[in-house]
Amino acid sequence: MSAPERADVVLGSVPKLGPLYAAAAGKQAAGWRRRRAVRGRGPGAPEEVLRLPAVRHVVRGVAADPGRLAAYQRLVGDALRDTLPSVYVHGLAFPVAVGVMVRADFPLPLLGMVHLGNVVEHSRPIGVGEELEIAAWPENLRAHRAGTRVDMVVEASAGGVPVWRGVSTYLAKGIGAAPELAPGEPRACLPPAPTARWQLDAATGRAYAAVLGDYNPIHLGVLPAKALGLKRPIAHGMYLAGRVLATAAPNDCGYRWSIRFEAPVFLPGTVEVALGPHNGTVDFEGWNAASGRRHFAGRVGALPPAET
Amino acid sequence: MAASPENTVPQASRNAAGGVRPAVVIGGNRIPFARAHGHYAHASNQDMLTAAIDGLVARFGLQGQRLGAVAGGAVLKHPRNFNLVREAVLATALAPDTPAYDVQMACATGMEAIGSLANKIRLGQLESGIGGGVDSTSDAPIAVSEGLRRMLLELHRAKTARQKLAAVARLRPRDLAPDAPGTAEPRTGLSMGEHQALTTAAWGITREAQDQLALASHRNLAAAYERNFFDDLITPYRGLARDANLRADTSAEKLASLQPVFGKDLGTTATMTAGNSTPLTDGAATVLLGSEDFARQHNLPMLANFLDFEAASVDFVRGREGLLMAPAYAVPRLLERNGLSLQDFDFYEIHEAFAGTVLSTLAAWEDAGFCRNKLGLDAPLGPVDRSRLNVNGSSLAAGHPFAATGGRIVATLAKLLHEKGSGRGLVSVCAAGGQGVAAILEAR
Structure with missing residues (x-):
């Protein structure tokens, strides 16, 4: 929840991601990371050493573009409906969250951050014509065995009532790492049938970027990915989530879904996917058949009628 | 065009007291099934369906007659064949004022076409009809890529030169590659064989059991040809007089020597080979149905009554059931409606999409857990007497031109029942999209 001491920064429109990434690259190149970040295990837990800015970035009057929505629905194999898929709402709001993460007072470097997962409550079907107020803020800075984690919270409201609330968790590697938090032996992934x-071609990342504007270089091609330390480009986590939800999410009521990301999906690549019923929800998992490594796992289920 | 004499209002019997009357299977005709890119490589769906109907018309002396309807379809169908069956009828010896319509339900197309015609006859809406289907994987439609298609449509909508240029500029080199139809399920990306491999493994069906079923299919089909069973069910076409896929001399050793083709990366031993899976096939099959009055008036045989049929679907997308397991659900509903048990049949025609499909379905019906948890039954449906299963061969030997399989099965079963002179036959056909159709025929 938004803490009362957060100051609202109201923006005139949703920022463009390209310039935000460029700003982030400039900031990191200027050695900002060296000055502000705590390398290795510092004198205290990250939440004691680092400070998240106590702000919410807010944009009012945000609406879906029907053409972009259709392109998204086609991309993930959904039907052309007049309601917004959950990941499309995420895509609408994502630049607002990134805007917070490139602020000078945001203590972690945006580029190179690892997307760990999402928990989303999509309270009710959202019509394509609805005007949304988007608010984004960071919270819950905490240690991870490999660095520092932060939650980016995004809330979309219609008529003052939240209709979509998502928490994306990111990891800034190498910053304030707490190796003692490492789990024991890595759990052997025993994939189900x-x-x-999914056969994902080399252009999968570019196709998602073209639709939802997320031109993070790690998704675009071999050269930009290599520049950020990856051997090949990787699929957007939210593209993977979007494809699962196109199949598994209910369309006539509110729902809650979560996903956690493990091994990245290198492009081009093949992902084995399993969906299975689990006490009224659908559990899902994606993995690589050759390596046996799990790419993602999660759950989607309708909200009880009382909550919708 | 002047109405043919048959287009006038007939003096047909009225359906007594609002009940239903029997729909009778009079006979069938198909062309031999060919392996893809073989004998029928240059024949279109329309060509093959025309040949199958014309053979049926010739066999029963229906030249120039108006039938109630001709229903059928093809699974792999180009949009220009929007009236495939009607166009075929116009090329046959049937009266040109015979109505026709297309049906499409994947591999259950033929069963749905025949079953719905039978229902119209039972209700007294039709006196006669031909149902069936056709498929060609050799003459399959090839589409342009999604990118090229969207570009062409955008170009069509563009009004100004600038808009037209913008539409063309969106084209990418890879958009120029054509898009051929595949057997992958659109929602899962897994081929039908891969889906079945999952089900086959889940039910623990062995390689040996699958090969044995395939061997029986070839032997039974060959024996049926040997005793001239198909003489009045098949019309030779383009130099082919028997199903080209039939291997009368195959053996358990030969089948055992084949390499697995599906389910190779499931972590279990792959068991599905080209020998115990159906090949891609070309062919067409038709069935003539009528009321008893129609058969008597035209002095035609009455082989069997088409008693009832039932469709079912399963949720394979969210992992609740295997892709090809829908008939396992359709059959018990059909049995319940007709007050019959699974053992009340003299013949079982279970379409052999894959040997694993037949054996998984049989295993499910014998499994108390499946019957209780998935079907809601107190007791399992029980076993099927294997000596009554696909006694004249099925798709593993004959081949499986998707929409033609229903017509092949119904004609074969009706003749079998008529030969025996009593009893019932059960049909089970699985289909893409997690669908299936079951039917009951009764001897006359």
Whole structure:
């Protein structure tokens, strides 16, 4: 929840991601990271050493573009409906959250951050014509065995009532790492029988970027990915989530879903996917058949009628 | 065009007291099934369906007659064949004022076409009809890529030169590659064989059991040809007089020597080979149905009554059931409605999409857990007497031109029942999209 001491920064419009990434790259190149970040295990837990800015970035009057919405729905294999898929709402609001993460007083470097997962409550179907107020803020800075984690919270409201609330968790590697938090032996992933197989071509990241504007270089091509230390480009986590939800999310009521990301999906690549019923929800998992490494796992389920 | 004499209002019997009357299977005709890119490589769906109907018309002396309707379809169908069956009818010896319509329900197309015609006959809406289907994987439609298609449509909508240029500029080199139809399920990306491999593994069906079923299919089909069973069910076409896929001399050793083709990366031993899976096939099959009055008036045989049929679907997308397991659900509903048990049949025609499909379905019906938890039954449906299963061969030997399989099965079963002179037959056909159709025929 938004803490009362947060100051609202009201923006005139949703910022463009390209310039935000450029700003982040400039900031990191200027050695900002060296000055502000705590390398290794510092004198205290990250939440004691680092300070998150006590702000909410707010944009009012945000609406879906029907053409972009259709392109998104096609991309992930959903039907052309007049309601917004959950990941499309995320895409609408994502630049607002990134705007917070490139602020000078945001203590972690944006580029190179690892997307760990999302928990989203999509309270009710959101019509394509609805005007949304988007608010984004950071919270819950905490240690991770490999660095520092932070939650970026995004809330979309219609008529003053929240209709979509998502928490994206990111990891800034190497900053304030707490190796003692490491789990024991890595759990062997015993994949279930697949129910689907996705053949993702090399352009998958560019296609998602073209639709939702997330031109993070790690998704675009071999050279930009290599520049950020990856051997090949990787699929957007939210593209993977979007494809699962196109199949598994209910369309006539509110729902809650979560996903956690493990091994990245290198492009081009093949992902084995399993969807399975679990006490009224659908559990899902994606993995690489050759390596046996799990890419993601999560759950989606309708909200009880009382909550919708 | 002047109405043919048959287009006038007939003096047909009225359906007594609002009940239903029997729909009778009079006979069938198909062309031999060919392997893809073989004998029928240059024949279109329309060509093959025309040949199958014309053979049926010739066999029963229906030249120049108006039938109630011709229903059928093809699974792999180009949009220009929007009236495939009607166009075929116009090329046959049937009266040109015979109505026709297309049906499409993947591999259950033929069963749905025949079943719905039978229902119209039972209700007294039709006196006669031909149902069936056709498929060609050799003459399959090839589409332009999604990118090229969208570009062409955008170009069509563009009004100004600038808009037209913008539309063309969106084209990428890879958009120029054509898009051929595949057997992958659109929602899962897994081929039908891969889906079945999952089900086959889940039910623990062995390689040996699958090969044994395939061997029986070839032997039974060959024996049926040997005793001239198909003489009045098949019309030779383009130099082919028997199903080209039939291997009368195959053996358990030969089948055992084949390499697995599906389910190779499931972590279990792959068991599905080209020998115990159906090949891509070309062919067409038709069935003539009528009321008893129609058959008597035209002095035609009455082989069997098409008693009832039932469709079912399963949720394979969210992992609740295997892709091809829908008939396992359709059959018990059909049995319940007709007050029959699974053992009340003299013949079982279970379409052999894959040997694993048949064996998984049989295993499910014998499994108390499946019957209780998935079907809601107190007791399992029980076993099927294997000596009554696909006694004249099925798709593993004959091949499986998707929409033609229903017509092949219904004609074969009706003749089998008529030969025996009593009893019932059960049909089970699985289909893409997690669908399936089951039907009951009764001897006459």
